[in-house]
Amino acid sequence: MLSTKGSVSREVTRLRSSAMASQKKLQGLVAATVTPLTSDGKINLSVIGQYVDYLVDKQGVKNVFVNGTTGEGLALSSQERKQLAEEWVNQGKKKLEHVIIHVGALSLPESKELARHAAEIGASGISAIAPFFFKPTNKGALVAFLREVASEAPHIPFYYYHIPPLTGVKICIEDLLDGIKKQIPTFQGVKYSDTDLLDFAQCMDKYNKEQFLLLYGVDEQLLSALAVGATGAVGSTYNYLGQANNMMFQAYANQDFALARKYQVSVLHKLKRS
Numbered sequence: 001m002l003s004t005k006g007s008v009s010r011e012v013t014r015l016r017s018s019a020m021a022s023q024k025k026l027q028g029l030v031a032a033t034v035t036p037l038t039s040d041g042k043i044n045l046s047v048i049g050q051y052v053d054y055l056v057d058k059q060g061v062k063n064v065f066v067n068g069t070t071g072e073g074l075a076l077s078s079q080e081r082k083q084l085a086e087e088w089v090n091q092g093k094k095k096l097e098h099v100i101i102h103v104g105a106l107s108l109p110e111s112k113e114l115a116r117h118a119a120e121i122g123a124s125g126i127s128a129i130a131p132f133f134f135k136p137t138n139k140g141a142l143v144a145f146l147r148e149v150a151s152e153a154p155h156i157p158f159y160y161y162h163i164p165p166l167t168g169v170k171i172c173i174e175d176l177l178d179g180i181k182k183q184i185p186t187f188q189g190v191k192y193s194d195t196d197l198l199d200f201a202q203c204m205d206k207y208n209k210e211q212f213l214l215l216y217g218v219d220e221q222l223l224s225a226l227a228v229g230a231t232g233a234v235g236s237t238y239n240y241l242g243q244a245n246n247m248m249f250q251a252y253a254n255q256d257f258a259l260a261r262k263y264q265v266s267v268l269h270k271l272k273r274s
């Protein structure tokens with residue numbers, strides 16, 4: 001009985017996940033969500049519903065990246081991460097297009113468990129950073145780690161989260177992508193949080209045809225990433241500067257580069273990097 005129930009629920013989960021995974025292609029802005037806390041430091045799940053509405057209605061943002069850098073996922077317990085993931089998936093079900101859950105951790109079993117959980121609750125994708133204390137020193141070691149994580153969620157896309165300024169793992173993405181689908185069949189792309197636009201442009205040029213998504217992660221220079229072919233971006237500022245960044249995407253698509261630059265500069269001013 002139990003095992004029948006288990007396999008039925010696994011099947012339901014698989015169908016739900018594959019339904020989500022076959023959704024609209026991920027493009028445009030993805031807000032890296034912040035983690036709301038109560039005054040006594042507990043995660044505050046009660047505001048996630050409002051948060052979803054705010055992003056969709058006020059910012060024009062329909063995709064989220066949960067438990068990443070902005071959400072301080074690495075500073076949360078596994079249980080907190082799972083609760084947040086579940087709340088975002090549930091609240092976002094009819095309103096958001098993509099809910100990507102960051103499942104990276106220093107411990108491989110923990111990362112695998114978070115990946116399994118994200119798949120079970122119906123997330124539309126998962127992402128993981130490289131472990132950053134005992135670091136992989138070459139591509140083989142990094143891929144071995146990511147492969148184990150991704151295989152726990154075999155029906156949803158996997159994105160590698162490249163953020164060398166914080167992880168110290170500097171494995172070149174152009175090398176990483178070479179042959180990656182053979183090793184990680186669910187590999188869908190990279191959240192690229194580095195300023196190396198030469199590597200980024202080379203990846204766009206070389207791997208676009210394999211339909212990898214390279215989501216740019218340095219909000220201050222998104223326009224430069226658009227210029228070399230980016231079609232999506234994940235970042236903290238899309239929580240509150242979603243409209244301006246959507247306008248920038250639009251201006252760029254309309255080939256109004258002066259206007260696009262105006263929006264990029266307005267973002268810089270807001271971040272006080274002018």
Ligand SMILES: CC(=O)N[C@H](C=O)[C@@H](O)[C@H](O)[C@H](O)CO
Binds near residue numbers: 193219236
């Ligand atoms: C280190 C960090 O948090 N990077 C974020 C994404 O990866 C960005 O969205 C930045 O928060 C943003 O570019 C503002 O500096």
Ligand SMILES: CC(=O)C(=O)O
Binds near residue numbers: 068070234235
């Ligand atoms: C900014 C980003 O993408 C993150 O917080 O993970």
